[in-house]
Amino acid sequence: MVLPSRNTRPYHVAKQQFLFEKIMSRIAQIFRYPVKGLSPEPMSKAELSPGRAIPLDRAFALAHGSTQFDAVNPKFLPKSKFLMLARNERLAALRCRYHDESQELVIEREGKQVARGRLDMPVGRQMIEQFFAAYMGDEMRGSPKLLRARNHTFSDMPRHCISLINISSLRELERVMKTPLDPLRFRANLYFDTGQPWQEFDWCAEGGGVDIKIGNEVMVRAFSRTQRCAATNVNLETASRDANIPLQLQQAFGHADMGIYLEVIQGGSIKLGNTVTPAE
Structure with a gap:
């Protein structure tokens, strides 16, 4: 192994x-x-x-633009509604770190930072969404949406x-x-x-x-x-x-x-x- x-x-x-x-x-x-x-x-x-679940496990998800989700009353959605390795293998080339205190997500590719943003702020979420719109290209159905809901996990x-x-x-x-x-x-x-x-x-x-x-x-x-x-x-x-x-x-x-x-x-x-x- x-x-x-x-x-x-x-x-x-x-x-x-x-x-x-x-x-x-x-x-x-x-x-x-x-x-x-x-x-x-x-x-x-x-x-x-x-x-x-384990705290902050699958707490966020990158949804396709057509995905309907109510953050106030969240419901389970199948993984086909999101970016996922099963269809989007190029996600594996990215390395991500989430900082609990600042709520900042940092994304790297080949050791270099390619995006970062505070996920508790609209402008920070928008920066992450814009990166994935460009990175995923035609694999993205509509504009990506970074989702989160209180006490919800985007598990399978x-x-x-x-x-x-x-x-x-x-x-x-x-x-x-x-x-x-x-x-x-x-x-x-x-x-x-x-x-x-x-x-x-x-x-x-x-x-x-x-x-x-x-x-x-x-x-x-x-x-x-x-x-x-x-x-x-x-x-x-x-x-x-x-x-x-x-x-x-x-x-x-x-x-x-x-x-x-x-x-x-x-x-x-x-x-x-x-x-x-x-x-x-």
């Missing part, structure tokens, strides 16, 4: 955080994706609340959730495909390793998922497997498609799933190294 390197991937993740190969049944990585479809931000810890699921990947399952897919895969293709919030491929699917039993304890405070409940789409086909280094992950999963294992969705039942703090265990 190829792991991101500080020298080749500008996600600014501390070297000691890359524990994919070493930690068993512990959180190896935590990520949030402030803008749907754009690059992840690594976290060393996160505060979770019942029924909520119609409910607040957290996504989790078992690295052992990913290794099984690598074995079948005979090639290393970047774990970040799967855009999960949490990465951990049970040492047993597909064990996480047992936690999504029909009629009610298994409760899982993370660290000493947090309780989550598995409720669905994560069906994979064309976004996973995008090589994050080259911003081009170089695989058909859903097809490979289907042919090898009879399903197109990798990872599971979790709902927060009991809130609290999580951090790197926390244990992940089914509740007794």
